[in-house]
Amino acid sequence: MTLDFAIVVKYQDALLLGLWMTLKLTLICILFGCVLGFLLALARTSSNVVLRGVSSVYVEFFRGTPVLVQLFWIFFCLPLVLGIELSNLASGVIALTLYMGAISSETFRAALKAVGREQMDACVALGLSPFARTTSVVLPQAVLRAAPTLLSNCVSLFKESALVSAVGMADLMFVGQNISNNTARPIEVLTVVALIYFAIAFPLTRAVTVMEGCILKKLAI
Amino acid sequence: MPDSAPLVRIEGLHKSYGGVVKVLQGLDIEMKAGDRVVVIGPSGGGKSTLLRVLMGLEKIDSGSVSFAGKSYISADGGRTAIDAKVRRSIGMVFQHYTLFPHLSVLGNLVLAPMKVRGEKRAAAEERAMALLTRFGLAQKARSYPAQLSGGQKQRVAIARALMLDPKLMLFDEVTSALDPELVAEVEQVILQLAQQQMPMVIVTHDMWFARNIASRVIFCAGGVVVEDGPPEQVLGSPKGERTREFIERVFHIRH
């Protein structure tokens, strides 16, 4: 068997389009997912029992079920429950946002815990309102502390996003699969697809390590 | 405010943690505007708790605190009412600095004035620089807390509290976490404030500092005031057996 990687070059436009879809989807879901995750983390640390209960159930459920099942459920069941049609993109975004919300909320929760009571005492002693406390002290410190782990969450999301190909979204994985089926060249095409994912994810995972060092140094007081 | 009216009046203050650990058990203290009160007492005797209550950081079980003739903290039926406006005229410095690590020194100082009083950044920064200059920290304005020594951090924490023009300052063992050679620079700053007639309540184990700063010393143990008087008397010739024993043990051995 001879390998012919030149075949991949022929399909580079399609692959790039797929990559663009993957990146777009990932970035949108990172954005929404982080906001959701931060709110969930606040809810999980709140004194309100109902908020705490609901958010805990949510997080544990989404962390404890396969993303693929979540995705299928949202793609096939949610439209039936809500009685509306959802586009591929919409269901992909919803599913991955909910997933990102769940995993990032754990990251934020750990970071919020690390902000600690002494910082809150200082805020109260300075007369800062609960809103100012959250936006000027807790949020920036939690984000800083959470940043390295959040970045690994983002990398996970980027990789998990390949699952949306299963519901027919034209992301990098979907395009790669199609090309490999049509050309009967799975080794070349899928290898290149894997390398593209790796080329993006690897520098980011390296960055996590570097970032951890910098942030720990800054927050060490 | 007439001269005779107390700045702080603590009446029948009871405070426990979760109803189990009874820390303050009927504390009565009256503090005049000119007073610089040093609170001493055994570890676990409730000194920090007293200061935290005065700062409005803790719920109380019963009793009341008034400030400059106004009701400040009161307890009724398990709830603690704290007047947030009165609280703003009190500043506190903690043992462990508690600076905001994500903000520069200048950022730490201007945050509360901007958020609490709506002061403009430029105006707040100008006041902050003046304070930092006074405390010998002007060249550190753009540094982050992690880049400062303990003594510098604590001076920044004091400056940060002063930015809100407090009418009363609370210091809870502010030099105990410092290396010995850094203690003096922080104590000097507090002595400077004392010269400007800033009313303060200070918890310290430092005999030299207590003698030099106090206009009045209170010995607290078992959640009540055991002895209360001028520093020469309480530190020099304490009346009570417990006070004498404590002072000999804690101060005279160390110094």
Ligand SMILES: Nc1ncnc2c1ncn2[C@@H]1O[C@H](COP(=O)(O)OP(=O)(O)OP(=O)(O)O)[C@@H](O)[C@H]1O
């Ligand atoms: N948040 C809390 N929850 C439960 N118990 C507490 C809490 N804070 C303090 N205590 C307890 O209350 C008592 C008084 O503590 P406090 O810190 O006021 O003493 P202190 O006089 O400041 O002692 P030290 O000289 O060691 O600082 C101690 O027995 C302590 O264990």
Ligand SMILES: [Mg+2]
């Ligand atoms: Mg203490």
